[in-house]
Amino acid sequence: MADGASASLPPWPMVPACYGWLSLDARGRWRLKGETISHPGLIAFLNAHYTHDAEGRWLVNNGPQRVYVALESAPWVLRLQPDGSFVTHTGRSVTAIGPLLLDAEGRLFLATDAGPAALDDRDLAMLLAEVLDPAGGTADEEALSALMSGASTLDAAAPRLQWKGLELQALAAADQQTAAARLGFIRNPQPESA
Incomplete structure (x- = not known):
């Protein structure tokens, strides 16, 4: 039944990538629009979904959306x-x-x-x-x-x-x-x- 239910789910919608919102400072603190993120749950989510693409751009996967990360120093x-x-x-x-x-x-x-x-x-x-x-x-x-x-x-x-x-x-x-x-x-x- 679970297989049939998942087969009937619609595919992820096409969501545009997000730029300029999320950054990582030189001390490894996540920032959203320049403000340091302090919520432990959000930090854990960002840490768990942090990755990169083939071009060397680092990002956080947020469901179907790619949120690209501006880096103050390095990934x-x-x-x-x-x-x-x-x-x-x-x-x-x-x-x-x-x-x-x-x-x-x-x-x-x-x-x-x-x-x-x-x-x-x-x-x-x-x-x-x-x-x-x-x-x-x-x-x-x-x-x-x-x-x-x-x-x-x-x-x-x-x-x-x-x-x-x-x-x-x-x-x-x-x-x-x-x-x-x-x-x-x-x-x-x-x-x-x-």
């Missing part, structure tokens, strides 16, 4: 745990893949097994305190500053800094390369023009 916002692991703003444990990308503003981006991510700025100092120079010692401020400014990328002989076996690389503004371009996501999805 996933990570918190660094005391054991060196990462947890997303939705509570999902993820693994870092490839290099850590540090920009001139001190923001850290990386690829994870869940997709592109940014480290919550509150955890940057904890991560940088564990960055090692090529000799295995703690990286000094001079080396970190050179990396952030992009100077170390211009010097092939510059020491390569690492965190837990992952290389830190500069995301140099001079290269006009943004985290979104490097990691393959669209920061602010827009409707396709007709």
